[in-house]
Amino acid sequence: MSVADRPTRVTLPREIAAAMRTHARAEAPREACGIIVGSAPAASGGAPLRWIPTTNVLASSTLYEIDAAQLLRISIDADDAGEHIWGIVHSHVASPAVPSVTDTSVAGYPDALYLLVSLAPSQAAPDGEPGIRGWWIVEREATEVELLIQA
Amino acid sequence: MRYESIGDAIGGTPLVRVDALLPEAARAKGIHLYAKVELLGPTGSIKDRTAKALIDDLLFKGLLAPGKELIEPTSGNTGAALAVHAAARGIPLTLVMPANVTEERRAFVRALGATIVDSPADQGSNGAVVLARAMAAADSKYVSPDQYSNQANPKVHEITTAPEILADLPEVDVVVAGLGTGGTATGLARYFAREKPSVKIWAAEPMPGEKVTGLRSLEDGFTPEVMETELLAGRVLVNSRDSIVGARALARATGILAGPSTGATLAVALRVARDAAANSNIVFIACDAGWKYFSAGLTEGNLDEMEDALEGDVFWW
Numbered sequence A: 001m002s003v004a005d006r007p008t009r010v011t012l013p014r015e016i017a018a019a020m021r022t023h024a025r026a027e028a029p030r031e032a033c034g035i036i037v038g039s040a041p042a043a044s045g046g047a048p049l050r051w052i053p054t055t056n057v058l059a060s061s062t063l064y065e066i067d068a069a070q071l072l073r074i075s076i077d078a079d080d081a082g083e084h085i086w087g088i089v090h091s092h093v094a095s096p097a098v099p100s101v102t103d104t105s106v107a108g109y110p111d112a113l114y115l116l117v118s119l120a121p122s123q124a125a126p127d128g129e130p131g132i133r134g135w136w137i138v139e140r141e142a143t144e145v146e147l148l149i150q151a
Numbered sequence B: 001m002r003y004e005s006i007g008d009a010i011g012g013t014p015l016v017r018v019d020a021l022l023p024e025a026a027r028a029k030g031i032h033l034y035a036k037v038e039l040l041g042p043t044g045s046i047k048d049r050t051a052k053a054l055i056d057d058l059l060f061k062g063l064l065a066p067g068k069e070l071i072e073p074t075s076g077n078t079g080a081a082l083a084v085h086a087a088a089r090g091i092p093l094t095l096v097m098p099a100n101v102t103e104e105r106r107a108f109v110r111a112l113g114a115t116i117v118d119s120p121a122d123q124g125s126n127g128a129v130v131l132a133r134a135m136a137a138a139d140s141k142y143v144s145p146d147q148y149s150n151q152a153n154p155k156v157h158e159i160t161t162a163p164e165i166l167a168d169l170p171e172v173d174v175v176v177a178g179l180g181t182g183g184t185a186t187g188l189a190r191y192f193a194r195e196k197p198s199v200k201i202w203a204a205e206p207m208p209g210e211k212v213t214g215l216r217s218l219e220d221g222f223t224p225e226v227m228e229t230e231l232l233a234g235r236v237l238v239n240s241r242d243s244i245v246g247a248r249a250l251a252r253a254t255g256i257l258a259g260p261s262t263g264a265t266l267a268v269a270l271r272v273a274r275d276a277a278a279n280s281n282i283v284f285i286a287c288d289a290g291w292k293y294f295s296a297g298l299t300e301g302n303l304d305e306m307e308d309a310l311e312g313d314v315f316w317w
Helices: A016-027 A066-080 A101-106 B022-028 B047-060 B077-087 B103-111 B122-138 B152-168 B184-196 B242-255 B262-274 B290-296 B303-310
Strands: A009-012 A033-039 A048-054 A084-093 A113-118 A131-138 A141-149 B015-017 B032-037 B069-073 B092-096 B116-120 B173-177 B202-208 B234-238 B279-288
Touching: A009 A016, A009 A066, A009 A131, A009 B116, A016 A033, A016 A113, A016 A131, A033 A066, A048 A066, A066 B242, A066 B262, A084 B015, A101 A141, A113 A141, A131 B022, A141 B015, B032 B152, B032 B262, B047 B077, B047 B152, B069 B077, B077 B092, B077 B103, B092 B103, B103 B116, B103 B173, B103 B290, B116 B122, B152 B184, B173 B184, B173 B303, B184 B202, B202 B262, B234 B242, B234 B262, B242 B279, B242 B290, B242 B303, B262 B279
Parallel strands: A009 A141, A084 A113, B032 B279, B069 B092, B092 B116, B173 B202, B173 B279, B202 B234
Antiparallel strands: A033 A048, A033 A084, A113 A131, A131 A141, B015 B032
16 A cells, blocks of 8 residues: 555544653653554554553664564454554654654554654653654655644 | 484474463463474475375385386475485476476475476466376376375374474473464374373464465365364464564564464464463474575565565465
């Protein structure tokens, strides 16, 4: 599915955004990561249902890799519930919520939305909370979507 | 260890505990997960056992007299294993495979002396089966091992793979195998039904319409003659994405680099583990090696591209 066929605006439930921010703060100075399970992949217009924090096995301040066994179990549970991996989340501790070259090269789920949380003060949302931005990553190209956090 | 032939150096594969793949809740219940690492054979797959057994069977029955040649339609693990065991015994081997099979697979069997006959690329593996059967019908020198109907296939797992598991893990409760020809699952089920009937045999099977190399979905309408599904505790459908993620998880969490069919058996084993009683011991068959799938993108990058590669109708069975 090309980027042109995907939603250009995506809404994230406030409680999921809050949980993502809490996890990012808790893991700092390491990058945090997690999965959002949805009714269908984000690229197909699915609704985000649930946030699942995961372990960054690289335990790094500049890199992340979701624990592969955890990812497999999440994927199996989602299949059994008729759900899908909707979004893939990680944090940047000191840089903007923009995918790095490494982020785009390791992105394995082209139909998921890649969400980044930035803990850099300069990137904070108007309410002072860590900024969150959403991206499609297709063939190593990142394209930003308009991300709305539900009021 | 010293052997008279490479064919004697198969079997006796390790059973490796891989509890790191289990969720914390399962580990807390004393559940253990083990991989039967079949990918350590001479050609990196469980088909080493099958190929040797098929050739032994034909020799025992006197069907491979001098002047006879083996012919088999396969672009995958069985072809590679037949090439090794035919070379070790000096038996000519012809492999019929679709013309679009990758050069690395062709080079592997050619290096072992096999002759390759191309079948039309657009007819996939079914075209290879049709051509091999036509060649065998037209020339009496050809003998086909036919892993789908030859009882030597399940038998070798009944007399080697299954007893090895029970000897290494007498407290085994569940064994998960992939459904390809049905040989592994049927052989395991026959043995355990006799020796330890409480052991449940589960089979991993691709979702209808999806492809996991080496595995077949019975719901697509093909049931190999060697398969006895009534002996199984059940069959679980696995999608190709979980098979790939499973293979990646096994590699990263345990250091065992296996192919997507192993990822499928792992995905079923984890489902069994989720619902298992305390202190259950679950074994899954790690049936072939992951290095064969590097060019298809098994180990890194985009899941869609790997799924597309699996859809390419070129199989390692």
